[in-house]
Amino acid sequence: MSDELKYEMAKELGVYDIVKTEGFGGVSSRDCGNMVKLAIERANRFLQEKNNNK
Numbered sequence: 256m257s258d259e260l261k262y263e264m265a266k267e268l269g270v271y272d273i274v275k276t277e278g279f280g281g282v283s284s285r286d287c288g289n290m291v292k293l294a295i296e297r298a299n300r301f302l303q304e305k306n307n308n309k
Contacts, residue, residue: 261274261279261290264290264294265279267293268289268293270282270283270286273286
């Protein structure tokens with residue numbers, strides 16, 4: 256996962272300030288899990304769109 260995507264998701268989930276000051280190590284396990292969940296949802300959406308455009 257690119258750094259750009261990680262920062263974008265951190266902003267979306269409201270933990271960007273923590274990432275800015277403490278790095279990703281300061282983000283709670285729950286919020287890290289939410290970032291993974293969001294990344295999976297985005298990947299699934301991308302694959303569905305890709306398959307629909309065939």
